[in-house]
Amino acid sequence: MRVQVGIIGGGPAGLLLSQILHRGGVDNVVLEARSRAYVLARIRAGVLEWGSVEVLRGAGVGERMDREGHVHDSIGIAWSGRELFLIDTNQYAGRPMMAYGQTNITEDLYAARDAMGGVVIDEAEDVRPQDIDGERPYLTYRKGGELRRVDCDFIAGCDGFHGVSRGCIPGSVLHSVEKVYPFGWLGVLSETPPLDEIIYARHARGFALASQRNPMLSRYYIQCPLDTKIEDWPDDKFWAELKARFPPEIAKRIVTGPSIEKSIAPLRSFVAEPMRHGRLFLAGDAAHIVPPTGAKGLNLAISDVFYLSRALIEHYKGKGRYLESYSDMALRRVWSAARFSWWLTMLLHRFPDQTEFDERARESELDYLSRSEHAKRSLCEQYAGLPFEN
Numbered sequence: 508m509r510v511q512v513g514i515i516g517g518g519p520a521g522l523l524l525s526q527i528l529h530r531g532g533v534d535n536v537v538l539e540a541r542s543r544a545y546v547l548a549r550i551r552a553g554v555l556e557w558g559s560v561e562v563l564r565g566a567g568v569g570e571r572m573d574r575e576g577h578v579h580d581s582i583g584i585a586w587s588g589r590e591l592f593l594i595d596t597n598q599y600a601g602r603p604m605m606a607y608g609q610t611n612i613t614e615d616l617y618a619a620r621d622a623m624g625g626v627v628i629d630e631a632e633d634v635r636p637q638d639i640d641g642e643r644p645y646l647t648y649r650k651g652g653e654l655r656r657v658d659c660d661f662i663a664g665c666d667g668f669h670g671v672s673r674g675c676i677p678g679s680v681l682h683s684v685e686k687v688y689p690f691g692w693l694g695v696l697s698e699t700p701p702l703d704e705i706i707y708a709r710h711a712r713g714f715a716l717a718s719q720r721n722p723m724l725s726r727y728y729i730q731c732p733l734d735t736k737i738e739d740w741p742d743d744k745f746w747a748e749l750k751a752r753f754p755p756e757i758a759k760r761i762v763t764g765p766s767i768e769k770s771i772a773p774l775r776s777f778v779a780e781p782m783r784h785g786r787l788f789l790a791g792d793a794a795h796i797v798p799p800t801g802a803k804g805l806n807l808a809i810s811d812v813f814y815l816s817r818a819l820i821e822h823y824k825g826k827g828r829y830l831e832s833y834s835d836m837a838l839r840r841v842w843s844a845a846r847f848s849w850w851l852t853m854l855l856h857r858f859p860d861q862t863e864f865d866e867r868a869r870e871s872e873l874d875y876l877s878r879s880e881h882a883k884r885s886l887c888e889q890y891a892g893l894p895f896e897n
């Protein structure tokens with residue numbers, strides 16, 4: 508097979524890149540290690556920046572999102588049992604957010620790929636980028652025991668944190684930085700009516716978050732120790748702990764019910780630089796991971812794809828400037844989101860080794876945030892997502 512762009516990974520980054528390139532006249536193929544059913548069974552992100560909404564609409568996959576998604580104007584922050592305060596991102600940043608699950612986005616992208624005759628090869632084993640330093644890179648992989656090859660001009664590594672592509676950049680070139688947090692998030696999905704707003708809670712017992720996927724699908728999280736085992740958290744124990752971390756007037760509004768999904772995600776901040784080496788470009792979790800506190804992971808994957816697809820489409824039109832600037836441009840946004848996600852994680856979680864001073868300083872910062880228009884504006888423009896660079 509020969510294509511202009513070979514894409515490793517059929518998650519949101521890989522599928523969205525494939526869709527935008529195809530619509531832009533750049534032929535491509537996606538090689539995904541898992542089955543479609545496995546990819547679609549993953550429950551992950553749920554909040555989209557408005558810039559992400561516009562990229563998805565522009566890629567022709569906005570119709571169901573606009574029909575089933577929930578536009579949010581504000582996020583709520585409750586702390587130490589104090590009165591909840593709402594921060595209106597529309598008022599302070601001039602744009603809302605959209606609650607629409609990553610699972611739905613992946614379903615919509617697979618459907619769009621099928622409708623356009625896009626080529627997504629799943630259960631592709633042992634995918635390997637080859638000759639990324641040369642003029643004629645290619646991919647090898649196995650399917651049904653047979654070794655296969657894809658010749659291409661460029662390779663996009665959209666294969667997530669545990670993928671193969673980042674490791675193909677020579678150790679003398681690749682530089683990564685990481686911060687691992689001493690806790691994780693225990694998440695539950697339940698077919699119950701959610702709260703109206705997305706509410707973050709900081710409490711002596713630990714962080715909690717109330718979110719949603721649709722009017723009958725709620726998503727909740729509680730901070731948990733890294734050695735937490737799912738089997739130690741039956742539903743009734745989860746609901747009791749979640750409610751204990753919200754102020755009473757919010758806790759009594761939480762509708763409980765059987766969990767249909769329960770999982771634990773560790774929290775880390777990770778950035779690999781550069782996001783390009785030779786003919787290989789990284790996008791999404793393959794290059795960076797942020798703690799989900801700032802709802803940035805999926806949005807960063809979408810912004811990387813916006814920049815990379817624009818660069819590749821312009822290249823084939825004979826205007827190559829965006830390819831040269833891709834890594835630096837993407838990393839400016841990655842570091843902005845990584846810092847914001849780190850800041851909100853440090854502010855809202857309890858740390859095993861925190862001192863009384865740490866506690867009082869965080870309380871004071873939340874107090875300042877609840878009173879200052881400038882502080883709210885700063886939080887909102889970052890939470891709602893900064894504009895893309897031209």
Ligand code: FAS
Nearest residue numbers: 516518519520540552666667670772791792802803804805
């Ligand atoms: P993905 O990991 O989604 O996709 C990579 C794809 O590549 C996968 O399908 C994988 O099977 C495939 N692959 C891997 N290795 C391969 C190989 N060698 N060959 C071929 N294919 C290969 N973000 C938020 O904003 N909010 C959240 O609440 C949130 N919660 C999360 C919870 C969990 C448990 C995790 C792990 C992540 C969460 N994230 C969240 C972040 C998440 O949404 C990612 O940002 C998003 O999935 C990034 O998409 P991709 O870059 O496409 O990577």
Ligand code: PHB
Nearest residue numbers: 552553718799800801802
């Ligand atoms: C979610 O809806 O899954 C969600 C919302 C906000 C976050 C993280 C996750 O910060």
